[in-house]
Amino acid sequence: MALTVVGSVAFDSIVTPFGERERVLGGSAVHFSLAASYFTQVRLVGVVGDDFGEAERAVLERRGIDIRDLEVVPGGETFFWRGHYDYDLNSAKTLETHLNVFADFEPKLSEPSRSSEALFLGNIQPELQQRVHEQCPSASFVALDSMNYWIDNSRDSLVAAIGLVDALLLNDAEVRELTGEPNLARAARRIREWGPRLVVVKQGEYGAALFSDGGFFSLPAYPLENVVDPTGAGDSFAGGFVGFLAAHAPDELTEELLRAAVVYGSTLASFNVEEFGTERVSRLTFPEIEKRFAEFRRMTHFEHAGLPRLVG
Amino acid sequence: MALTVVGSVAFDSIVTPFGERERVLGGSAVHFSLAASYFTQVRLVGVVGDDFGEAERAVLERRGIDIRDLEVVPGGETFFWRGHYDYDLNSAKTLETHLNVFADFEPKLSEPSRSSEALFLGNIQPELQQRVHEQCPSASFVALDSMNYWIDNSRDSLVAAIGLVDALLLNDAEVRELTGEPNLARAARRIREWGPRLVVVKQGEYGAALFSDGGFFSLPAYPLENVVDPTGAGDSFAGGFVGFLAAHAPDELTEELLRAAVVYGSTLASFNVEEFGTERVSRLTFPEIEKRFAEFRRMTHFEHAGLPRLVG
Numbered sequence: 068m069a070l071t072v073v074g075s076v077a078f079d080s081i082v083t084p085f086g087e088r089e090r091v092l093g094g095s096a097v098h099f100s101l102a103a104s105y106f107t108q109v110r111l112v113g114v115v116g117d118d119f120g121e122a123e124r125a126v127l128e129r130r131g132i133d134i135r136d137l138e139v140v141p142g143g144e145t146f147f148w149r150g151h152y153d154y155d156l157n158s159a160k161t162l163e164t165h166l167n168v169f170a171d172f173e174p175k176l177s178e179p180s181r182s183s184e185a186l187f188l189g190n191i192q193p194e195l196q197q198r199v200h201e202q203c204p205s206a207s208f209v210a211l212d213s214m215n216y217w218i219d220n221s222r223d224s225l226v227a228a229i230g231l232v233d234a235l236l237l238n239d240a241e242v243r244e245l246t247g248e249p250n251l252a253r254a255a256r257r258i259r260e261w262g263p264r265l266v267v268v269k270q271g272e273y274g275a276a277l278f279s280d281g282g283f284f285s286l287p288a289y290p291l292e293n294v295v296d297p298t299g300a301g302d303s304f305a306g307g308f309v310g311f312l313a314a315h316a317p318d319e320l321t322e323e324l325l326r327a328a329v330v331y332g333s334t335l336a337s338f339n340v341e342e343f344g345t346e347r348v349s350r351l352t353f354p355e356i357e358k359r360f361a362e363f364r365r366m367t368h369f370e371h372a373g374l375p376r377l378v379g
Numbered sequence: 380m381a382l383t384v385v386g387s388v389a390f391d392s393i394v395t396p397f398g399e400r401e402r403v404l405g406g407s408a409v410h411f412s413l414a415a416s417y418f419t420q421v422r423l424v425g426v427v428g429d430d431f432g433e434a435e436r437a438v439l440e441r442r443g444i445d446i447r448d449l450e451v452v453p454g455g456e457t458f459f460w461r462g463h464y465d466y467d468l469n470s471a472k473t474l475e476t477h478l479n480v481f482a483d484f485e486p487k488l489s490e491p492s493r494s495s496e497a498l499f500l501g502n503i504q505p506e507l508q509q510r511v512h513e514q515c516p517s518a519s520f521v522a523l524d525s526m527n528y529w530i531d532n533s534r535d536s537l538v539a540a541i542g543l544v545d546a547l548l549l550n551d552a553e554v555r556e557l558t559g560e561p562n563l564a565r566a567a568r569r570i571r572e573w574g575p576r577l578v579v580v581k582q583g584e585y586g587a588a589l590f591s592d593g594g595f596f597s598l599p600a601y602p603l604e605n606v607v608d609p610t611g612a613g614d615s616f617a618g619g620f621v622g623f624l625a626a627h628a629p630d631e632l633t634e635e636l637l638r639a640a641v642v643y644g645s646t647l648a649s650f651n652v653e654e655f656g657t658e659r660v661s662r663l664t665f666p667e668i669e670k671r672f673a674e675f676r677r678m679t680h681f682e683h684a685g686l687p688r689l690v691g
Contacts (some may be wrong), residue, residue, distance in 0.1 A: 112586070120679040150488030155555075155561045156561065156562045176444070190392075197408065249466045249467045249468065250603075250604060250605075250606065251584070251602065252603065252604045253604050256604075271583065272563070272584040273582065273586075274585075274597070276599065276602070282677070282678065283602045283678045284678055284679070284680060284681070285586070285599030285602070285679060286681075287586070287598075287599065288681075290562045290563065290564040290588070290595045290597070291562075291564065292562060292565050292568070302507070323681070323682055323684055324684050325684075326680075326681040326684075327681060327682070327683065327684035329681075330681055351591075360683060361683070364681070364683065365594070366453070366594065366595045366596055366597060367597060367598075367679055367681075368638075369596070369598075369635070369638040369641075369642055369679075370635055370638075370639070371637060371639065371672060371673070371676065372635055372636050372638075372639035
């Protein structure tokens with residue numbers, strides 16, 4: 068199934084303890100699209116200024132991503148973010164945010180984007196997410212991401228948007244804030260009562276958890292010794308997860324497939340952080356992806372080892 | 380193999396959002412011993428005052444724990460801790476700590492305790508840990524736990540004590556602080572260079588990770604909807620982990636067995652938090668333990684699901 072994604076397209080200036088980059092290609096829809104492109108046909112809906120050049124376009128087109136709905140605002144500037152990570156690499160310090168053309172983003176979907184069978188509503192204003200959703204009546208699998216800003220400022224419309232999707236992806240702090248429930252299992256249960264049958268909780272360096280009809284599944288993050296730049300890891304996770312599921316018919320979505328999707332999401336996220344920006348994910352190979360999937364299995368697998376003579 | 384444990388024995392007064400208890404049996408050596416008692420013969424070395432009564436003694440003896448080396452200081456008072464947990468239950472607020480007889484604790488080991496083949500050096504002063512270790516020449520498997528207080532105040536002797544053991548158990552913040560290394564994989568590698576061939580990182584609600592010759596293994600925590608009292612969870616984890624390993628000969632400690640030990644540790648920790656103090660772990664049954672082990676397997680297991688027709 069083709070997969071339409073709506074979200075931010077950005078230039079990022081990033082400093083980490085391992086180096087820095089000025090104005091590299093970024094944004095949630097970009098990281099998502101690149102990761103998802105390894106599994107299915109991706110159509111990106113976003114907005115840029117005319118500072119967005121051929122080089123950036125080429126990164127997306129080389130992965131076969133359809134960017135016909137990447138609107139260019141003449142005279143406008145692309146969303147710009149400048150951030151800094153300390154040694155713990157867990158949370159970015161934002162130094163500058165210029166929404167630029169993204170401030171007035173009104174997603175416009177062409178007929179192909181509207182007709183995709185899968186839809187990812189990236190982290191934008193919940194009302195916009197709902198309007199995009201309404202324009203995609205053929206979408207049989209819809210996933211949504213959001214962030215604390217919308218929980219704080221548009222909670223009601225966010226909850227309404229969530230109620231209409233199949234899968235919600237959030238990090239653990241956001242899940243707790245959204246539900247007012249510190250216990251993650253209870254928080255996920257409450258969200259599933261609102262509508263989504265899948266709740267995916269991103270836990271950064273701790274991995275990811277899936278709550279579904281099949282129960283609870285949890286996967287640790289890949290234990291990299293060298294995390295270079297965490298920017299976009301959550302979006303790459305979402306791209307791997309949704310991209311893998313979008314490649315299957317909705318009636319094929321067994322618990323086994325859902326769990327494999329979490330592993331593919333984590334695989335893509337683990338590659339994302341190995342280099343700056345989109346550098347690593349834009350040039351992955353299938354054997355690399357499959358090798359890391361196998362490593363995830365090796366590091367989580369255990370058997371029931373028989374108990375010895377027991378006492379007491 | 381018999382297992383000697385040295386550590387604190389305490390009375391805890393605990394308030395959580397789910398209730399409160401006054402002066403219940405606690406302390407690291409108590410939680411550890413009860414958990415380990417399901418796997419092997421445990422000998423507890425500790426100190427109490429004469430406020431430690433028959434009821435407390437009975438909880439330990441009913442689980443077959445040898446308490447001949449539980450020293451009673453006449454006229455002394457047992458270590459007392461009063462703590463409070465908020466709704467997130469992740470970190471305790473300490474309201475009162477009275478070390479009492481524990482302040483001058485000088486572990487005295489009887490011949491049986493000295494002759495155990497397995498030894499757990501619970502969270503006490505590193506010099507004491509080393510002295511106990513020296514008194515146990517027959518111990519072929521030695522594990523050590525510590526805390527940030529000793530990292531801050533006795534780092535050199537702690538590192539020396541760690542250098543002599545087979546397994547180190549710490550929580551993730553402690554591993555980072557001890558090594559000055561924010562990346563957990565690198566931090567664990569450094570500690571393994573000091574001596575221990577096993578590094579177990581306790582991650583609270585996120586689970587536990589094992590670094591060994593066999594590579595990296597990670598297990599999520601059991602997703603309980605009702606965590607009542609987290610006090611002693613880390614000690615119960617250690618008791619399940621070390622107790623299970625102590626029940627096997629040292630040359631049987633394959634990677635498969637080490638991983639099963641992490642699962643048994645997590646199993647005991649998950650029961651620990653379901654009720655206050657030692658209430659739950661003191662009355663477990665083997666079928667309950669085996670059932671939860673199986674649930675851990677169900678919630679972490681995944682297969683490689685074939686990729687569909689791929690794009691790009």
